[in-house]
Amino acid sequence: MDHLETRQLRYFVAVAEEQHFGRAAHRLGMAQPPLSRAIRDLERHLGVQLLVRTSRRVALTPAGQVLLDEARIALDAVATAGNRTRHAGQEVPALRLALKADHDAGLLPRILDAYDVLPVELLLGGYGEQLAALHDGRADVALLTTPFDERGIDSEPLVTGPRLVAMAASDPLAARTGLRLVDLTGRLLPYGTPAEKGLPTPPFDHHEPLDHSQIFSLIEVGAAVWFLPVWLAERFDRPGIAYRPVEGLEPATLTVAWPARSRLAAVATFVRTVQQIAGDTATYDNPAPVGHPV
Structure with missing residues (x-):
């Protein structure tokens, strides 16, 4: 059997998450008929039914749920490979820190002053985007507030x-x-x-x-x-x-978080620096x- 293509996985994930072919086609920037054909071709390719279709929505079969879980992992891995390769090829290396603006509990200025191993590149984004940036390799480390999905992530508490x-x-x-x-x-x-x-x-x-x-x-x-x-x-x-x-x-607990598979010495030093700064921070009790x- 031929290998699956990332295009097929992207199409399937969009349909599975939107639970609707029209919305998925809009999300992907394509027409609905070729998307429907692509999903039917994928089912024939795998020899299993992935979706139960009705006039209003689609639902996952057990096989479809397995593919959705695995496809997300595979697409994250592909994105991570590209992002980390581009980052490794930069002439001036930097530590990429993802955070939501104003969600640093006042620590960020002192962090930037104290951390001198690498220049720190700030990746400011909306709610929830920091975790995605860690998973797909756009960020090396992040400041996250609990609760968050901790799968594949290591973290240390800073301020509660x-x-x-x-x-x-x-x-x-x-x-x-x-x-x-x-x-x-x-x-x-x-x-x-x-x-x-x-x-x-x-x-x-x-x-x-x-x-x-x-x-x-x-x-x-x-x-x-x-x-x-x-x-x-x-x-x-x-x-x-x-x-x-x-x-x-x-x-709420502000944490410093990084991919569990990370082995970067610069990340370990950053974590120790942030913990030291947080230890000198006043608490927020009562x-x-x-x-x-x-």
Whole structure:
């Protein structure tokens, strides 16, 4: 049997994740008929049914689920090989650090000052993109806030502190100094999850990432609430938003993370440097409420 092609795997992963041929074709930038033909050819090539098709959606067969899991690993490996090869060929080597802007708990300036093994190249991205960058070889190391999918990742904790709920300052709950998760019944997180359920657990559902300005705009008009680390709340003290502690809400831990298979000495030195800096950082225990109730 001939080997599978990465093109076939990309097509199949798109259909499996979107559960719809039309949406998958749009995602891939192609017409639907050739995509449907490509998936049928893939099923004939493997001699198994991968998808159960209905008029509204497609679902994975057991064989399809196996291929989806393996295809993701294979595509990540191909992307990693290309990214790491390009990085290795750079004339001036650098350590690539992935992070979400403002999610460094104030550590980043001191990290950049203290780490002198290699120049540090910052890869700033949206929520969730840092983990993908570690897996596909675009980043050597990342700053991540728990929870995240730890498969294939090694990490060390740096700073732990409470999470607060951000809500409209006009919300009646903002008049309280502390809340419980059940008090948030009826309110939604930015991606539509009921807030009273607490933090979503990884792996997270796929969503187009929102930036801070979009999330805070939703909060200010009462369309959403948001759970965020206290160190991030301190950076966004806005008149229209109140931050309150929530009993039973999982605390946040900022970690330094890297691929489990990494053997780069520069990464090991970076981790030790960041741990030393974090050890000198004040803790965030029992923060006062932040924000301006009206």
